[in-house]
Amino acid sequence: MKDVTVGARVTANPARACGVCDYCKSGRGNLCRATIILGSASTTPPTDGAFAEFVTVRADQCHVLPPDMDDATDAMLEPLAVALHAVKRAGVVAGKRVLVTGGGPVGLLAAMTAKAFGAVPVALSDILATRREAARKLGVEATVNPASPTLADEVRALTGDGFDVVFEAAGARAALRQAFDLVRPGGTIVQIGTLGTEDIPLPVNQLMVREINFVGSMRYGNVFDEAIRMVQTRRVDVRALITGVLPLAEVSDALRLAGEKTTALKVHLEIG
Ligand SMILES: [Zn+2]
Structure with a gap:
């Protein structure tokens, strides 16, 4: 951050x-109560995003990029930072049996990051067959359909007594509820997905009896430079998640494309 000079290529932490x-x-700036984030409707007035040729950010939000990384890869550092922070919230995952619920970009990146950190096996659940297929193509060893009647048997075959860590990245109540059944005693559930602001009933007796750790993961923490190193050293192939590239002038088409959940993962807008 301190070495940002005029003309440097950087990626920005939007927070x-x-x-x-x-x-x-x-060191827990992601919990700062006074945070202003690019592109958020959670503040009044809402803040603009970065679909623009020029955006102003503070120097300490900037992270200098290696010269050999292209813009599309650079733009993937933000979702990778979300995944990386979540995996770090789980503690050591090396050798652990990991499940990620939800095969959207953050779920896929969490699975890829957990694998890069040595988790074995890494499984991903999604009700969409196309997303399970995408996960397998990206190197996720096992995929399960959370609605399958044989799910419990499949999980037993994969893990024995359940997963050591479940990352809830679907942002679905049913996925979170199922995480309590699929995590092993003493295991950890990390909440990444957004579930709205309403209270949700949870099996708290399981939390107590089976000593489940249930932790939240909010955005990034200070992981951007680490995310850059992971991409630079090809620990995680973030580019493989880009399913479309469009110019800035076609932003509305890009947003429509990005909303097609069965086919799209990340759509990159080319600026300039
Ligand atoms: Zn603060």
Whole structure:
């Protein structure tokens, strides 16, 4: 961050934390109450996103990029940072049996990151066959259909007593509920997906009796430079998730394309 010079190619952490509160000072700026993020409707007024030729960010939001990385790859660092932070929230995953619920971009990146960190096996669940297929193409060893009547048997064959870590990236109540059944005693559920602001009933007795750890993961933490190194050293092939590239002038087509859940993962907008 400190070595940002005029003309440098950078990627930006879209979250601008205050930098002075206790959370920021203790390295947990993702929890800063005064954060302003590019492209959010959670504040009043809402903030603009970055579908533009020029965007202003603070220097400390910038992370210098290696010269050999292209723009499409650079733009994937933000979702990778979400996945990387989530995997770190789970603690050590090396050798652990991991399930990711939800085969959207963040779920896929969480599975790929867990695998890069040595998790074995890594499985992914999604009700869409196309997303399970995409996961397998990206190197996820096992995929399951969460609606399958034989799910419990499939999970037993994969893991024995359940998964050590479940990343809930579907942002679906049913997926979170199922995570409590699929995690092993003493295991960890990491909540990445957004489930809205309403309260949700949860099997808290299982949480207690089976000593399940249930932790949240909010955006990125300070992982952008680490994400850059992971991509640069090809630990995670983020480019494989880009299913379309369109110019900025065709932004509405790009958004429509990105909304086609059965076929699209990430659609890249080319600026300039
Ligand atoms: Zn702060």
